[in-house]
Structure formats: structure tokens, C-alpha cells
Amino acid sequence: MQKLNLNQILSQKLSPQQIQFIKLLQVPTAELEARIEEELEINPALEEGKEDNETETDNATDEFQDNPDTMETKEDKDINIEDYLNDEYGGYKMQGDGNYSPDEEEKEMPLSSTTSLHEQLLSQLNFLKLDERQRTIGRQLIGSIENDGYIRRDLEAIINDLAFSQNVETDLDEVEEILLKIQGFDPPGIAARNLQECLVIQLERKEHHDDPMVQKAIYVIQNCFEEFTKKHYDKILKKCNLDEESLKEVIHMITRLNPKPGGISDGIMRTQYVIPDFILNNVNGKFEIVLNSKNAPELRVSRSYSEMFSAYDKSDKKDKKLKETVTFVKQKLDAAKWFIDAIKQRQQTLMKTMQAILDYQQEFFLDGDETKLKPMILKDIAEKIDMDISTVSRVANSKTIQTEFGVFPLKYFFSEGISTDAGEDVSNREVKSVLSRMVEDEDKRKPLSDDKLVKLLNQKGYNIARRTVAKYREQLQIPVARLRKEL
Incomplete structure (x- = not known):
């Protein structure tokens, strides 16, 4: 039996303006311009230029909002928040030296045109004397x-x-026979089935492949590959009947080979540059944060659309088609105002967050010494600027700042604390920096084990466990002691 029940439910919903803000906040500077261009294309009520200091549009739309005869606009309906929040603006993996000047603001990111790896290989395939079946x-x-x-x-x-x-x-x-031909293509090592085969192909493709030392390197890879990857040099010396000097030369030769002959992953070379969101200037000891001008575009509501709305709003709204027209114009005007407000709110949030980080890490920004970074988590900044942790996270994960010491992602300045014998908390970045220097200065014939590194760090006053040292070593991409061993 079906029953009709009336339930009261208290739930939170994001307004359209909040959703616009969330989406725009996580967009990096490099993509903001494209996002604005997209909005300009789809909304004729939005224009580039300085905003007019008039309130006529605001008053008119407010009157229309209060009119009971108006139709419900798209923005007033329930909004699927998941559709907005799942629209990610990622891909901020860029490379370059981080240099940036105002003269470059209007330049497009260069895109070098080149053929893909597969196209190059297919071109080389056409030079082989093969029948259609073999092709x-x-x-x-x-x-x-x-x-x-x-x-x-x-x-x-x-x-x-x-x-x-x-x-x-x-x-x-037959397949292996044709594969062998393809393995003779450029770049050397292409179409190998594993790293061992890839290295052997490259050694055999060397100009002087019959050189005794090249042959020794091939023998080591073919017969002692596991020992080579694990750096069991003593076993290689015995098994291959080599002296230490010869093995050094063989290792030098092998380590200069290319383990990834495919090179560029998608066959298209993108020359991209990091566009910093903030520029930090030190003017006579006083810090000045400048927001990248691309983050502060000049946008305004279209005057012609405002005047159109005023004219329609004063006319007789009993006509259905006219009522629909008024609704459409109002919808576009509201969307334009919401977008402009979201852009402004984005600028304010970026500046507040960056200023709080600067105040917290002022010692670091004076000379760029990593060891002067203080332990700082998202919650510290969120409390300082009276915003939610998720908001700070969105800013930190996709924004960068240009300083006189280089360009840094904001998340670089966040780290957990490690206690010292003096009872102070230091940033784990300081500990990582000390750990990295220890590994650099170690005797490569007898590299430091994790246990030894723990003892040395404890002697320096850092209270740290072995598992933490192992975690930091992995984060720094430092291999275990056995794999750092050299002859």
C-alpha cells in the first residue's frame, strides 16, 4: 500500500555563485584566460572592459526578481553540485626555467609541431622490402x-x-622476424620487450659494436642483468672474469644508454612555461606581493543588454513570448554578474592566502634557505584567514609564486613538524635537506644504511624513527644503500 508522507529535511546547498567561485579558484593562471574566453563566448551579456558604476541593471533585475509573474530561471533551479565539483582543471605539470616578464603576457604558449613516434616508425617501415601481409x-x-x-x-x-x-x-x-627488423629502427632500443633487451639492442647498434669493451658490456647485460640491477659488483667480477677498471668502464657505458627510447610520451612536444600566479618583490626589506595581471581581467556587464532588460521590464509582461525574452535576458545578466563577482572573490582569496603564507614563512623569503621553513599545515593558514581548509587546499595545490630564489608551488611551503632535542618543532623539509646532504657526502663505496642515517640525524638533535627516514628517502627518490653503491 502506497503512502504519501511529508518530511522536513535540513540540507546544505551551494549557490550558483559559490559553485562558480569553487571552480574558478582551482584554475591555475595558465588556464584562467581560456576559461574567461569560454564564458565570453557563451554569455553575450559579459564583456571585456572596465565596469560601469551604474546600479540601473541591479535595480531592474531585483524588481523583476520580486515580480510574482516572472518565470523561474535556469540558475534558480536545483543545481547538480557534483557536475560542477567534478569538473577538474588539472594538468598543471609544466616545465621551463620559470622566467616571466610582462612583455610575455600576450604571447601564446609555443607548440612545436612534430611527427609522432608511431608516424616516424611507420615511415621507416615503408623503406623495408616487405609484401602487404608483412606490412x-x-x-x-x-x-x-x-x-x-x-x-x-x-x-x-x-x-x-x-x-x-x-x-x-x-x-x-614470422612475427619475431619482422619485430627484429623494427628493432633496427631509430631511435635505438625501440620495440624492445624489456629493459634487458632494450640495452642490448642499443649496445649492438653502437658504431664500434665490435669493440672489446662493448662486447663485455653486452655480456654483462645478457648474463648478469639481475646482479647489475642490484649492484652486486663482486658477483659480476667473478662471473664475467673482469677486473675492477674494466667493470667501471662497462658500468659507465651502460648507464649512458637510454632506458626509455620512446622519449616524448604522446609524440607531441609541448613547450610550456610556468606562469606564476604571484610575484614577490623585496623592496628595501619590505615584501610586496603582486597578483599576476592575468588573474585580474577587466570584465563588465554589457550596457546594451542592461538597456534591453530595462526596456522589456517596463513593457507589458502578459505576453508569453515577451515574458520568455525577459527571463532569458535576466538569466544572462545574472550569470555575467555572478561570473564577475566570482573572479573578484578569487583575486581576494588568492591575495589573502598568499599574504598569510608570507607572514608565516617570512624567514624563508628573506634568503631562500630551506632550513628556515617553519612547520605549517593547511589548518594554520585556514585559521589565519578565517576560511575553510578546503579553500586553502584549492589555492595551494594549483598556484605558484615567483621569488628572487626561483618559482615555487604554494604547497612547497606546507610541511609537518619534527621535534628536536631542544624541544622545538622544525619543518620536515629541513630534515629532508639534511638527509639529502648526508647522502651526497657519503662514501659511495660504503653508502649509509637507513639505521646509520637515523643515528646521524639523532646526533644532530632530530628525533626521528627509522621508518620516517625510509619514507623521506623515498620521497626524495634516493635509492636504498645497496643501490647507491659505486666502485
Whole structure:
């Protein structure tokens, strides 16, 4: 039996303006311009230029809002918040020296045009004297090459693909024969099935591949690959009957080979530059934060749309089509105002957050010494600026600042604290910096184990456990002691 019940539920919903703000806050400077261009295209009520100091539009839209005859606009309906919050603006993995000047503001990011790796390989395939059947097998093999240059797919699976998708019956011997030809293409090492095979191919492709030392390197890779990867040099010396000097030369030769012959992952070279969101100037000992001008665009509500709305609003609204027109114009005007307000709120939040970080880490910004960074977590800044932790997180995860010591992501300044014998808390970045110097200065013939590193850090006054040292070492991408060993 069906029943109709009336329930009261208290729930929180984000307003359209809050949603606009959340989305815009996490957009890095490099993408903000494109986001604004997109909004300008879809909303004719939004224009570039300085804002007019008039309130006529505001008053008119407020009157229309209060009119009971008005139709419900799109923005007034329930909004699917998930659709907004799931719209991520990522991909802020850029490279370059971080240099930036106002003269470069209007320049587009350079995009160098080049052929993809697969196109290069297919071009080389055309130079081989193959029949159409063999070319089909070759194209299938090239299509199976991954971005780093390896074929990791089992050849039996490739044979099955040829049978089902290309209607080509073949066997393992024929596929391996064509694969061997492709492995002779440039770049050297391409189409290898594993690292061991990749290194051997590169050594065999050397100009003086018959040189005794090259042959020794090939022998070491073919017969002592596991020992080589684990740096068990004593075992290699015995097994390959080499002296220490020869092994040093062999290791030097092997380590200069390319373990990822595929190179560029997607075959398109993108030359991108970090565009800092903030620029920090030290003027006679006084810090001055400047927000990148790309973060402060001049936007305004279209005067023609405002006048159009005023004219429609004063007319007879009993006509259905006219009522729909008024609703549409108001919707566009509201959306334009909301977008402008969100941009302004974004600027204010960025400046407040950056100023709080500067105040907290002032000692670091004086000379750029990493050891002077204080322990600081998101909560510290959130409390300082009276905002939610999630808001600070959105700012810290996608923004950068240019200083006289280089360009830093804001998340660089956040770190947990480690206690010292003196009862003080120091940033874990300081501990990582000390740990890194210890590894750099160690005797590579007898590298420091994690236990030894713990003892040395404890002697310096840092109360730290072995598992923490191991975690920091991994974060610094420092291999274990055995793999740091050198002859």
C-alpha cells in the first residue's frame, strides 16, 4: 500500500555563485584566460572592459526578481553540485626555467609541431622490402609499442589480434622476424620487450659494436642483468672474469644508454612555461606581493543588454513570448554578474592566502634557505584567514609564486613538524635537506644504511624513527644503500 508522507529535511546547498567561485579558484593562471574566453563566448551579456558604476541593471533585475509573474530561471533551479565539483582543471605539470616578464603576457604558449613516434616508425617501415601481409604485421607491432618505446604485449596476443581484426594468419617465427627488423629502427632500443633487451639492442647498434669493451658490456647485460640491477659488483667480477677498471668502464657505458627510447610520451612536444600566479618583490626589506595581471581581467556587464532588460521590464509582461525574452535576458545578466563577482572573490582569496603564507614563512623569503621553513599545515593558514581548509587546499595545490630564489608551488611551503632535542618543532623539509646532504657526502663505496642515517640525524638533535627516514628517502627518490653503491 502506497503512502504519501511529508518530511522536513535540513540540507546544505551551494549557490550558483559559490559553485562558480569553487571552480574558478582551482584554475591555475595558465588556464584562467581560456576559461574567461569560454564564458565570453557563451554569455553575450559579459564583456571585456572596465565596469560601469551604474546600479540601473541591479535595480531592474531585483524588481523583476520580486515580480510574482516572472518565470523561474535556469540558475534558480536545483543545481547538480557534483557536475560542477567534478569538473577538474588539472594538468598543471609544466616545465621551463620559470622566467616571466610582462612583455610575455600576450604571447601564446609555443607548440612545436612534430611527427609522432608511431608516424616516424611507420615511415621507416615503408623503406623495408616487405609484401602487404608483412606490412600489416609490422603496422600491428608498431601499434603495440607503448609511449616509452616498449612492446609489453605478449606476441601470442598480437598474433590473435592479427587473425581476428586483420584476417592475417601468422606464427611466432614470422612475427619475431619482422619485430627484429623494427628493432633496427631509430631511435635505438625501440620495440624492445624489456629493459634487458632494450640495452642490448642499443649496445649492438653502437658504431664500434665490435669493440672489446662493448662486447663485455653486452655480456654483462645478457648474463648478469639481475646482479647489475642490484649492484652486486663482486658477483659480476667473478662471473664475467673482469677486473675492477674494466667493470667501471662497462658500468659507465651502460648507464649512458637510454632506458626509455620512446622519449616524448604522446609524440607531441609541448613547450610550456610556468606562469606564476604571484610575484614577490623585496623592496628595501619590505615584501610586496603582486597578483599576476592575468588573474585580474577587466570584465563588465554589457550596457546594451542592461538597456534591453530595462526596456522589456517596463513593457507589458502578459505576453508569453515577451515574458520568455525577459527571463532569458535576466538569466544572462545574472550569470555575467555572478561570473564577475566570482573572479573578484578569487583575486581576494588568492591575495589573502598568499599574504598569510608570507607572514608565516617570512624567514624563508628573506634568503631562500630551506632550513628556515617553519612547520605549517593547511589548518594554520585556514585559521589565519578565517576560511575553510578546503579553500586553502584549492589555492595551494594549483598556484605558484615567483621569488628572487626561483618559482615555487604554494604547497612547497606546507610541511609537518619534527621535534628536536631542544624541544622545538622544525619543518620536515629541513630534515629532508639534511638527509639529502648526508647522502651526497657519503662514501659511495660504503653508502649509509637507513639505521646509520637515523643515528646521524639523532646526533644532530632530530628525533626521528627509522621508518620516517625510509619514507623521506623515498620521497626524495634516493635509492636504498645497496643501490647507491659505486666502485
